[in-house]
Amino acid sequence: MIRAILYAVITIFALAFLRMVMALITKGMGDLFKEETASQQPPSPATAGARQSVPTAGELKACRTCGTYTLTSAAISAEEKGTKVYFCSKACREKHA
Numbered sequence: 107m108i109r110a111i112l113y114a115v116i117t118i119f120a121l122a123f124l125r126m127v128m129a130l131i132t133k134g135m136g137d138l139f140k141e142e143t144a145s146q147q148p149p150s151p152a153t154a155g156a157r158q159s160v161p162t163a164g165e166l167k168a169c170r171t172c173g174t175y176t177l178t179s180a181a182i183s184a185e186e187k188g189t190k191v192y193f194c195s196k197a198c199r200e201k202h203a
């Protein structure tokens with residue numbers, strides 16, 4: 107059971123890493139292309155904004171109990187007084203309750 111969770115976590119991180127690498131590669135190719143067409147142009151704020159809007163595998167949220175940062179896609183979420191709170195593990199959620 108623990109091994110299954112471990113594999114799931116590893117898979118999530120591997121996917122996140124792959125996504126990051128792909129984003130870097132596509133960005134690098136875009137930069138190369140830009141240099142060929144229009145050289146010596148300072149980076150415009152438009153490109154900086156576009157970089158921020160790249161979708162990520164999930165948001166990082168701090169565990170309410172121990173403070174470990176966990177991706178929302180992997181974290182255990184719970185409702186507390188109308189707001190969503192996140193925990194890194196079931197053990198932390200039970201400790202908090």
Ligand SMILES: [Zn+2]
Nearest residue numbers: 169172194198
């Ligand atoms: Zn925790």
